[in-house]
Amino acid sequence: MYYSSANVSERQAAPPSLAISTVIFALRPSATSGRPTLWLPLVRRIREPFKGLWALPGGPLSHHESLQDAASRNLRETTGLSPSYLEQLYAFGGLHRSPAQRVVSIVYWALVQPTEAALADESENVRWFRADRLGDLAFDHNAIVDYALWRLRNKLAYGSIAYHLLGEYFTLAQVREVYEAVLDRQLDPANFRRQLKSTPEIEDTGEYLQGGKHRPPRLYRYTGRPGLDPDNRSTP
Amino acid sequence: MYYSSANVSERQAAPPSLAISTVIFALRPSATSGRPTLWLPLVRRIREPFKGLWALPGGPLSHHESLQDAASRNLRETTGLSPSYLEQLYAFGGLHRSPAQRVVSIVYWALVQPTEAALADESENVRWFRADRLGDLAFDHNAIVDYALWRLRNKLAYGSIAYHLLGEYFTLAQVREVYEAVLDRQLDPANFRRQLKSTPEIEDTGEYLQGGKHRPPRLYRYTGRPGLDPDNRSTP
DNA sequence: GCAAAAGTGTTCCCGCTACACCCATGC
DNA sequence: GCATGGGTGTAGCGGGAACACTTTTGC
Structure with a gap:
């Protein structure tokens, strides 16, 4: 000091x-x-x-x-x-x-x-x-x-933040896990996925995540602003 | 400087x-x-x-x-x-x-x-x-x-701010005027009053504002936090 | 086939909007 | 009475919560 x-x-x-x-x-x-x-x-x-x-x-x-x-x-x-x-x-x-x-x-x-x-x-x-x-x-x-x-x-x-904790490609379940980790409560997978799919910044890549134990989930990409000093006018 | x-x-x-x-x-x-x-x-x-x-x-x-x-x-x-x-x-x-x-x-x-x-x-x-x-x-x-x-x-x-622009007693129409001035658009008086009356911090004083040209409106009082450094955890 | 996660459909409820309507006062 | 703002009732729309259901994979 x-x-x-x-x-x-x-x-x-x-x-x-x-x-x-x-x-x-x-x-x-x-x-x-x-x-x-x-x-x-x-x-x-x-x-x-x-x-x-x-x-x-x-x-x-x-x-x-x-x-x-x-x-x-x-x-x-x-x-x-x-x-x-x-x-x-x-x-x-x-x-x-x-x-x-x-x-x-x-x-x-x-x-x-x-x-x-x-x-x-x-x-x-x-x-x-x-x-x-x-x-x-x-x-x-x-x-x-x-x-x-x-x-x-x-x-x-408010949305648009969670993706910055994930990699470039992610499954909707991974986004849900982020929410559950941060909010510390369980979320309904069905409703959660619908909400996400209604936001236009989430783009379906057509790819699937292989290697899991179960049905392979789709991979998505976030197409919103890259993320420095961001969000609708939160910073001048 | x-x-x-x-x-x-x-x-x-x-x-x-x-x-x-x-x-x-x-x-x-x-x-x-x-x-x-x-x-x-x-x-x-x-x-x-x-x-x-x-x-x-x-x-x-x-x-x-x-x-x-x-x-x-x-x-x-x-x-x-x-x-x-x-x-x-x-x-x-x-x-x-x-x-x-x-x-x-x-x-x-x-x-x-x-x-x-x-x-x-x-x-x-x-x-x-x-x-x-x-x-x-x-x-x-x-x-x-x-x-x-x-x-x-x-x-x-989000609410709870408008009252700090008003005096201790106010009518619901005055609150609406604050909102209209700040948001710069008209609001439905009927719905607006219902929203306000559903918030518990607004207390009916039983008094009426006399001296207007028309039916005297009720006077209310805000019973929320006094207002310095306030709102649900907006400031640590 | 079975378990489990991915993904879809359907219903219910609640809050907000729009708007019709009654009430009380000054003039 | 009439104009005007105060105040109440009500029908409809839309988004979220709950949950039943179908699909696709690994084992």
């Missing part, structure tokens, strides 16, 4: 510092059930405050990059991945988020495809966790993740 | 500065039709850049106040009013929002009651404008206002 050794008068004098953090979601098979669940990467803090605790990836904003570029860079630097979806979440600016020094964090949230996510970097200080089984995180990051989860669930209901 | 005289190297060295701005909406009778319309207060810039142009009220964030407190203070200082509703809108951080110096603005939006708004301060450098008839504003403030309007319309559809 920049002013971690600041005394009180320095704290008063220095302007609040500005940081960018990112909540990164990806789908991974659950260790127990094998069904897809939400995971996110965290970094271990190697200095005070909260040394040793896990925290959201983030860092200061440099002069030449936009807020979104900074978030995208966070993502690349900690996981080696590029986001399939990226959107601003909220600016957190409470007075005592960080001891010793006032920090305002502009937080983004991202979705990445599972094919990539499987080969994401992991190391001593970068590890993936199940979104519903995080321990105590540094700063107010537990609250931030909760809020990001709430937003994800909300956006999902 | 803090570093307005900065040269290139200073600009590179200095961290991006942080500002808070606020889009303040209130209902006022239209000059022509007399029907309620959306207005907002702007301040005239008295120095470069954009000297002489109108801009959103705002300023730097001081150390001892939260983001929301800073927005609330903006509101009080420019209009003398306190907000009935206040919520974060977005953090704008494009590289060239301001010439000469990089500024990241965290923007809030607010609603104020019309009874108060009628006696709001106005002066040579603070003036209210119809939201749909602004000229060219300083910085990217036209885009910010557009985005705030979009959010207002969205929130309205």
Whole structure:
């Protein structure tokens, strides 16, 4: 941290510092059930405050990059991945988020495809966790993740988000699994498929997914906007 | 502005500065039709850049106040009013929002009651404008206002926002006028009243509004949350 | 053939829209 | 009385939930 050794008068004098953090979601098979669940990467803090605790990836904003570029860079630097979806979440600016020094964090949230996510970097200080089984995180990051989860669930209901957690081709059942993982409840397969098929952005490829145990399902493709800074006017 | 005289190297060295701005909406009778319309207060810039142009009220964030407190203070200082509703809108951080110096603005939006708004301060450098008839504003403030309007319309559809533009007591027709002003289209009075009466936060006071030209309408009261930083988990 | 997932059809219910109609007041 | 907005009733449409049913594969 920049002013971690600041005394009180320095704290008063220095302007609040500005940081960018990112909540990164990806789908991974659950260790127990094998069904897809939400995971996110965290970094271990190697200095005070909260040394040793896990925290959201983030860092200061440099002069030449936009807020979104900074978030995208966070993502690349900690996981080696590029986001399939990226959107601003909220600016957190409470007075005592960080001891010793006032920090305002502009937080983004991202979705990445599972094919990539499987080969994401992991190391001593970068590890993936199940979104519903995080321990105590540094700063107010537990609250931030909760809020990001709430937003994800909300956006999902509106549509057009789920595909960014999947690969290029997917079956309707896979989309349903995404919904079930995120919303944490079962959905009627029959009604769900009808809803999806009524949305024009889902295109039937004519291909089938072979190798399953049962009747091979059709493969679809998402033809909506690619997904950075997206959705009907959610970002200016 | 803090570093307005900065040269290139200073600009590179200095961290991006942080500002808070606020889009303040209130209902006022239209000059022509007399029907309620959306207005907002702007301040005239008295120095470069954009000297002489109108801009959103705002300023730097001081150390001892939260983001929301800073927005609330903006509101009080420019209009003398306190907000009935206040919520974060977005953090704008494009590289060239301001010439000469990089500024990241965290923007809030607010609603104020019309009874108060009628006696709001106005002066040579603070003036209210119809939201749909602004000229060219300083910085990217036209885009910010557009985005705030979009959010207002969205929130309205979800409910629980409109009452913060009205006084403590109101008729159902007044609520409908708010919706019509904000959404800019006519609504069926019969169906609209039924929808409202089905929401439990609207309480019949038993009183009637006297003095009209026709049958006196009932007066209602909003019993939902008072309205700062509100709505079902829209803010952490 | 059997199990299980893919995919289709059908019914019911609820909320919204449109619009006809009655009520109470000022003039 | 008449005009006008306040307020109620009701029929129809459409989308979602529930669930029965058929199809296609692996074993």
